[in-house]
Amino acid sequence: LFDNSNVIVIDPKTLKVDTNCSYSDHYPITCKTHKFSPSAKETKIITYRDFKTVDKEMLAQDFLDVVDAVAVGDNFCESTNLFFEAIREILDNHAPVLTKTITHVHTAPWFDAEYKEQRKLRRKAERI
Numbered sequence: 001l002f003d004n005s006n007v008i009v010i011d012p013k014t015l016k017v018d019t020n021c022s023y024s025d026h027y028p029i030t031c032k033t034h035k036f037s038p039s040a041k042e043t044k045i046i047t048y049r050d051f052k053t054v055d056k057e058m059l060a061q062d063f064l065d066v067v068d069a070v071a072v073g074d075n076f077c078e079s080t081n082l083f084f085e086a087i088r089e090i091l092d093n094h095a096p097v098l099t100k101t102i103t104h105v106h107t108a109p110w111f112d113a114e115y116k117e118q119r120k121l122r123r124k125a126e127r128i
Contacts, residue, residue, distance in 0.1 A: 015029060015030075017029050018030065042103070042104045043103050043104070044102050045099060045100070045101050046100055046101075047097050048097070048100065049097055055094070062094070063087070066087060066090060
C-alpha cells in the first residue's frame with residue numbers, strides 16, 4: 001500500500017479475519033501496519049567520460065597516430081607507460097573526465113534481488 005511517497009508495510013503475522021460479522025456477508029480483515037520511510041539519501045561522486053558526442057573518426061585517427069609514433073624501446077615497461085599516457089591524453093582531449101554527484105535512494109525492504117529478477121522475467125514475457 002502506498003501513502004504519498006512512503007510505503008505502508010503490512011505485518012502478515014497480525015492478519016485476522018473476523019467471522020463473527022453479523023452486518024455483512026463479507027468478512028472484514030484486520031492487520032497491523034507500519035510505515036516504511038526510506039532513510040536519508042546518500043550521495044556519491046562519480047567520474048565518467050561522455051563518449052556520445054565524440055567524433056569517432058577523429059578519435060580512431062588519433063589512436064592510429066599514437067600507435068605509429070610510440071616506438072618499442074629496450075625497456076618494455078617504459079614503452080607501455082608512454083603508450084598509455086598518450087592514450088590518456090587523447091581521451092582527455094576528445095572526452096574529458098566529468099564529475100557528477102548522484103543520489104542513491106534506498107528501496108523498500110521487499111524490493112530485493114529475487115523480486116527484481118522476477119520483475120525482469122515478467123517484463124520479458126510481456127514483450128513476447
